[in-house]
Amino acid sequence: MDLLLGAVVLGVLLGCFYAAVSVGLSVSFGLLDVPHVAHPAFLVLASYGVFQLNESYDIDPLLAGLAITPLFFVFGLLAYRVYYETFERRGSDAAVRGIAFFFGIAFIIEVLIILQFGVDQRSVSATYIGKSWRFGEFRIPIRQLVAFAVALALTVLLAVYLSKTFMGRAIRAVAQDEEALRLMGANPVRIKQFAFGIATAVLGIAGALLIIVAPVEPTLDRAYIGRTFCVVVMAGLGSISGTLIAAIILGVAESIVLTLFGASWAPAISFAMLLGVLAVRPQGLLGR
């Protein structure tokens, strides 16, 4: 019983971390309908950026993540511009070729990381990595607690941004009815581009969390395709609060399966849940 309780607690921590890595996708795929399968590849790229800063200048990984955020914002602006010009504006089979496009980007990022850093696992150093807190029977690594707190803050911050600020509301408006916005004199493409920039910028911090939680390797993005899309689809496209709930469900499910059946079954959990959601309730938990 204690074992199960421990699994649930760790699952909730893990879940908030999953929310942080998925929340950008919830904007780019959920709100903007961009089939962004390269999202996890950008995530891993951010981790390597954090690794590099930590390694050469001994900067705290979270600060390093914050430092690369503006760079990722610009990445996002550029990526959306290319996507818009080549696919969205031309219409027709944009989604189909868009997926192929982002898969190509993901593969290119993977190889560039391998060429630069090699295939070995990389990790960062910080004072809170390696220690853990004891609660009676079970221990919680402090790195997990740090990741949990930052992830929760990040997700809540983005949710507040999207619901309270002018720009945030404009982003949600463009997702709901682009044409109406255009008639009101706004430029929907500019708004979408900005939103995509935000969605990518968040990955700076999320990438820092990724490498804080566990060592990273270049092809790690493949495992996160399932997790991030599972969370976003289960949440209901574009729902930020749903993202948090769905991510916690995934985290707890993964943690329990890991405890009861062992690590070899864990990779399939997110994908099995994703398939289940797609088959049973495609609009997600809090679907629009």
Add this chain to the structure above:
Amino acid sequence: MNKRNHSIAFWAAVAVFLVAVLSMTQIVRNEYPFFAGYVILQFIALAVAWSILGGYAGYVNFGTNAFFGVGVYTAVALFKATGAPLVVQIAAAAVVGMTLGFGVGLLTLRMRGIFFSIATIALAIIIETFVMNWRFVGGAAGIQIQRPPVMAPFDSYVKMLFFVQAVLAVIAIAIARYVQTSRIGRGLQALRDDELAAECTGVPTLKLKLIACMISGALISAAGAPAAMYLQYADPSSAFNLSYSVSALAMALIGGTAHWIGPVLGAILLGSTQQLLAVTISSEVNVLVLGIMLVLFVVGAPKGIIGLLRPRYRLRAGGKQ
């Protein structure tokens, strides 16, 4: 009459090709061309098979690796259990691949666009996880395969596999060619352009998609069946490697999916480039080239090589919009 002439030309080319392949195995001493050629032929089969669902119907299947891996492991399991000969292994893999295609189709073909693509990635990972936990075929650690003695008229196993894969590629091409010109292909193209309109005008869309998914699945699994014999080894993470999915899709898109010749051209071009790069530089660089070519073609030449070669396809595509 014109169509008939085309058919005669096609089968004549097939006969010439197979005779050439067979005589090459008898004449050439060096084994390396067969090692490299096998991989290119395998990619031709995969790209052509992928395009039956992905190209004609516009359903982007990212689960090529699932079907490929299932083919590999059907062959491995059958060989380990009964010592069945290669032909039986391939036939069994095709049947299992077809059954899997039917199941995948039922589960996912109502999903559109990216949901279908993600669902197929998901299936691949789930199946891979099952194979990893399947002790009989070696689990995650993989399994060594002892090749049986080679059959006449071949003097080495790799040469025989090269010929077998050539036959599989020809079968895939012939089926893709038949599907393209038949009612199935026209129905698939109609639903690709506008599924709702096709459904309304009486095209049995779900049935056609299921057929396409089964044919495509059977051909991909069959192409994967000899892989364990080729490598003398099988393990889940290479048999279910995502790069099979991306390669098949990239080759088909780069070649062009409006005609069966597109994926063949794409596979020959990209497959031989990759073989060359893997030998001369490194396997990482050939993945890089794959990614860059995929992005460039998707952005710059949406109709692929055949779109560039034959403006008629571009015109037709222009007319659609």
